[in-house]
Amino acid sequence: MTIGWGMIGTGRVHKWVAPAIQKAKDTRLVAVLSRDKQRAAAFAREFGIERAYTSLDDLLRDPDINAVYVGSPNGLHASQTIQAASAGKHVLCEKPMAPTVAECRSMIDACRKHGVRLGLGLQYRQHPAHRKAREIVAAGELGRLEYANAQVEIPPLWTPGWYFEPGMAGGGAMYLVGVHRIDLLRFMLGREVVEVGAFIGEQPPERPFEDFVLGMLRFDDGAFGSMHFSLNIPHGANTLEMHGNKGSLYCIDTTSLWWGGSGGELLLKRDGGTIRYQFDKTDVYLDEIEDFNRSVLGTGEPLATGTDGLRAAEVSLALFEAGRKRGTVKVGE
Numbered sequence: 001m002t003i004g005w006g007m008i009g010t011g012r013v014h015k016w017v018a019p020a021i022q023k024a025k026d027t028r029l030v031a032v033l034s035r036d037k038q039r040a041a042a043f044a045r046e047f048g049i050e051r052a053y054t055s056l057d058d059l060l061r062d063p064d065i066n067a068v069y070v071g072s073p074n075g076l077h078a079s080q081t082i083q084a085a086s087a088g089k090h091v092l093c094e095k096p097m098a099p100t101v102a103e104c105r106s107m108i109d110a111c112r113k114h115g116v117r118l119g120l121g122l123q124y125r126q127h128p129a130h131r132k133a134r135e136i137v138a139a140g141e142l143g144r145l146e147y148a149n150a151q152v153e154i155p156p157l158w159t160p161g162w163y164f165e166p167g168m169a170g171g172g173a174m175y176l177v178g179v180h181r182i183d184l185l186r187f188m189l190g191r192e193v194v195e196v197g198a199f200i201g202e203q204p205p206e207r208p209f210e211d212f213v214l215g216m217l218r219f220d221d222g223a224f225g226s227m228h229f230s231l232n233i234p235h236g237a238n239t240l241e242m243h244g245n246k247g248s249l250y251c252i253d254t255t256s257l258w259w260g261g262s263g264g265e266l267l268l269k270r271d272g273g274t275i276r277y278q279f280d281k282t283d284v285y286l287d288e289i290e291d292f293n294r295s296v297l298g299t300g301e302p303l304a305t306g307t308d309g310l311r312a313a314e315v316s317l318a319l320f321e322a323g324r325k326r327g328t329v330k331v332g333e
C-alpha cells in the first residue's frame with residue numbers, strides 16, 4: 001500500500017520533511033496546505049507535490065491522503081491534530097506536542113477514539129547513536145545510573161515571528177531545543193523524570209520567552225540529572241552524558257544535524273579503556289517518516305508516540321513551574 005501524505009505548512013522544518021516524505025518507500029506527498037495560495041503553489045512546485053490547498057477542511061477531505069504532517073506553530077498542533085484524527089487521518093505532529101498537558105491529552109484521546117496513529121516529531125530517537133546508547137544502558141554497561149546531563153548551547157537564531165507570540169509558541173529555548181533532549185534522556189535511559197528544579201532566564205517584553213533553562217532532575221530510580229539549554233552561547237556544548245558506577249557514556253554532536261553537523265559519536269568509558277562508536281550523517285527525518293509509515297501499515301506504535309510527547313510536555317511545564325516558584329516540583333502534579 002502507498003501512504004498518501006498531506007503536509008501542513010510551508011516553513012523551515014517543511015524543507016527537511018517534504019524531501020524525506022518524497023524519498024520514503026511506498027509514500028506519496030499528495031498535498032501541502034498554506035494560508036496563502038501562491039505560497040502553497042510555489043512550495044508544491046519546489047518539492048514536486050501534486051496538490052496545494054488553502055483550507056484544512058479541503059485537505060482533510062482528500063481521499064488520497066492517509067496521513068497528515070502537522071508542522072504548524074505549536075499553539076495550533078492540538079486543534080489541527082484533533083481535526084485530522086476526526087477525519088480519519090493518521091497524524092505525525094511536530095514537537096513540542098502542545099503548550100498544555102490538557103491539549104496533549106486531548107490529542108491522544110482523539111487519535112485513540114478515531115483509531116488513527118499519533119506520532120511525534122522527536123526524530124533524534126531515530127539516530128543510530130541514540131539507539132545504540134539505549135542498548136548500552138539497557139545492557140547494564142554503565143552499572144547503577146548515578147547522573148545524566150543534557151546540554152545544548154547555540155548562538156542567537158533567527159526564528160519566524162510566531163515564536164514570540166504567547167498563544168503560538170508557549171515557550172522559548174525549552175520548546176525550540178529542550179524538548180528533544182528531555183525526550184532523548186527518557187529514551188536512552190528508559191527512565192522517567194519525576195521531580196525537577198530550575199532557573200529559567202527572564203526576557204524583555206519584546207522577546208517574551210526564555211533563552212536560558214538550567215534544570216535539575218530526579219529520575220524514578222533515584223538517579224539525578226541536569227540540563228542546560230541556551231540560545232546565547234555561540235561556542236558552547238551540544239552533548240548528552242550518562243554516568244553510572246561502572247561506566248560513562250557521552251553522545252557528542254549527535255543532535256547537531258539541523259545546524260549542519262556530522263553524524264556524531266558515542267564514547268563509552270569503562271575500567272580498561274574507551275570504546276568509540278562513530279556514525280555517518282543520517283537523515284533522521286527520512287527514518288522518522290518510514291518508521292511512521294510502518295506503524296500506519298500495522299507494525300505497532302511509532303518510535304515517538306503521543307505519550308512521549310505528553311511526558312516531554314509534563315517535564316517542560318514542571319521546569320517552568322519550578323523556575324517560577326524557585327523550588328522543586330513533582331512532574332505531572
Ligand SMILES: NC(=O)c1ccc[n+]([C@@H]2O[C@H](COP(=O)([O-])OP(=O)(O)OC[C@H]3O[C@@H](n4cnc5c(N)ncnc54)[C@H](OP(=O)(O)O)[C@@H]3O)[C@@H](O)[C@H]2O)c1
Nearest residue numbers: 009010011012013034035071072073074094095096121160
Ligand atoms: N523536529 C524538528 O527538527 C523541528 C525543527 C524545527 C521546527 N520544528 C517544529 O515545527 C513547527 C514549525 O516550526 P518552523 O520553525 O518550521 O516554523 P515556520 O517556518 O514558521 O513554519 C510554520 C508553518 O505553519 C504555517 N502556519 C499556519 N498558521 C500559522 C500562523 N498562524 N502563524 C505562522 N505560521 C502558520 C505557515 O505556513 P503558511 O505561512 O504557508 O501558512 C508556516 O510555514 C513548530 O512546532 C516547531 O517546534 C521541529
